[in-house]
Amino acid sequence: MSRKNDKLFLLIKSLSKSEKIHFKLYAKRIKTNKKAKFTNLFEKMNKMNSYNDKKILNNTSISKKQLSNIKAHLFKQILISLNLQNIEKNNDVKILNYINFAKILYNKGLYIQSLKFLKKSKILARNEYMNIILLEVIEFEKMIESQHITRSIHSKSGDLSLESKELIEQLKCQNSFSNLSLELYGLYLKVGYVRNEKDKIFIESYFRTNLPKFNIKYLNFYEKLYLYQARVWYHHIQQDFIMCYQFSKKWVKLFQINKNKKKVLPISYLKGYHHLLNTLFYLNKYYQFIKILAEFEEEVKKNDFILNVNTEVLIFLYKYTNIINKHYMEGTFSEGINNVIPSLLKEFNRLYNLLDIHYIMIIYYKIACLYFGSGDNKNAILYLVKIMSNKQTNIQKDLQCSARLLYLMACYDSGLDDNMDGKIQSAYKFFIKMDDWYIVQKKIIFFFKKLGNLYPNQITIQFKKLRDKLLKYSFHPYEKRTFLYLDIISWLTSKIENKPIEQIIKEKFLLRDSHIR
Structure with missing residues (x-):
């Protein structure tokens, strides 16, 4: 699927029905505009499924020389119309x-x-x-x-001066929190989780150095929000999900106390919920997870915040990634394929041009894991190849590395193990290039290298050996990050016990569920 990047086309396609009606009324308020070239261009582009210069030139009176200027004028007029429509809303x-x-x-x-x-x-x-x-x-x-x-009043100038000084001090504090939050997020996108003691010391030192002194009692809404965001990223990078849960919960609660802020900052509110759900998923707290997921879905239904393209995209992303996560936890992969994938793909295709490439890769990986868990390895491979063939460098390293390991597992399971040595070598080179070559990845890659030289009666023993080795690292402070993206232990158990991976994960879930109850 190609990504259409004409800015005017994307703007028109992002408009709601009411926004389109408002623009037409705004544009045609002047009689001469009814037959103007920019209004004609709007009508033509609104009906197009994909942007095409030739179709516009062939079906309008606009010449090739005029097209660029008329598009710029139309773009500006749409923005003015949107501004007028949103004055009372925002x-x-x-x-x-x-x-x-x-x-x-x-x-x-x-x-x-x-x-x-x-x-x-x-x-x-x-x-x-x-x-x-x-x-x-x-x-x-x-x-x-x-x-x-x-x-x-005579004292007005003095009051204004004092107000200005107090505001500047507040802004310094607020700016420090927001900068810290943004920089930690940037670090996470660039390198992912802490990988060793050196990374941990760096993050801790960076956080302490850049965190301003404060008294929580005197912080305003925005200062608290940026503080909680910075804390969430700080603990998330360190894989301290218990503390991450505590601060993402505070993040969401802050909006629930200040309900008017849901309309002002809907993106931040949605992100807070997503972090809370993500953390519960990593902690494997199933009942808390489904409770918060139900809350999130109810909030979306209530429409307590402004719905626009940005919120629509995030609601789509957070809704489906967490519904898929629910199926992961339950081991109901086949049910997820039947109940989730059709509606997900329909929404995905509709919103594709509005999605960031990082979000697209996350969706692909989630779909691939769902197919892999259900035993449909060919479809899993199809989506993993989409991730692996992407050449953009701003995709999270942990996601790219996990996709390559899952690809090797899916190829092995599907019987598509021709040129397996080449596939293993490609994954090996990628890990070296990404500087992400750690114990768990090494053991998995070397395991696959050895598989081709084993007799059939030796394979199960090797699966057991690898599982025993990896179990030691599943709670390691740095090595456990691989297990967050990839349930390698359940896959190895399915090979040892000769059962589908879906059955293994479902049995683990039911056993854990019976203990909780």
Whole structure:
């Protein structure tokens, strides 16, 4: 599937039905626009399934020379229409409009009227904890008060100066938390989990050095949010999932206490839920997991936050990855194939052009694991090849490495083991290149290398030996990361006991379930 990257086409396809109606009304408010080339272009592109210059030129009166300018004009008009439609929905847009009105009035010399709009924007910005915008408003007020006679209260200038100083201090703290959160996330995307003691010392030192001093009682909503986000990434990178659970829970609870923030920051709210679910999955806390998953699905149904393309994409991603995770935990892979894959692929194809490549690879890996668990190795291989053939370097290393190990397992199970030596050598070179060559990966690769030289009666013994070796590393602080993506132990057990892997995982789940009950 090709990724269409025409920005105007993607914008039009992202519009909701109501947004399209609003744009048509906006564009045609001027009679001459009804037959304008940009409105004609909108109609044609809206009906297209994929962007094609030739179709546009052949079916409109637009010439090749005009096309670029008309597309740019249409893009701008759609944005203006969206801005007008969203003014009352989004307080941040409303605040910026008040500031724009204040600037217009100021330029007309109407200083008192300008200050009135700044006051309105100030109240909204303070209520929403939008400190950066609030500081901009205060600086504008200071400029008016210092340069013009406004007949305002004498102490106003002193109050504004004090407000500005306090805000700057708050912003320094907030900025430190948000920078720390973002930088830890960047580190995770680049290198994944800590791999050794050196990595652990670096992350701990980095976190301590960049974490500002604070008293939790005096932190505002945004400061707490960025602090919890930074904590989640810090503990996640170290594979400390118990602490990760504690802070992702605080993250979600923060939004549940400040319900109005769900509409302001829906992306952060959804991400908090996903981290909470992901952590429970890694901790294998099934009953807590399904409880939180039900909560998440109920929140989506309630529509308590703004639904737009961004939230739609994340809801799709988080909903399906966690539903698949539920099937992993239960060992119900075949049920997942029948009940999840058809609707997943339908939604995936619809949203494909809006998905980040990293998200696409995650979906492919989840689908591949579902097929592998169900015993459908050929379809598992199909999706694993999609990951392995991707040449972009910004895909998480742990995901790429696990895909190659699962590929070897699927090839072995499917009987597609021709040129197995070449496949093993390719995986070996990849691990070396990615600097991700650790004990568990080494033992799996060397195991596959030896398999071809064994007699049939020796294979089961070797499977047992490998399982015994790997079990020692399943709780190792650094080596356990491989097991988060790949249930290699269950696969080895299925070979030893000559049972489908689905049956092995299901039996483990039922045994654990009976102990809990």
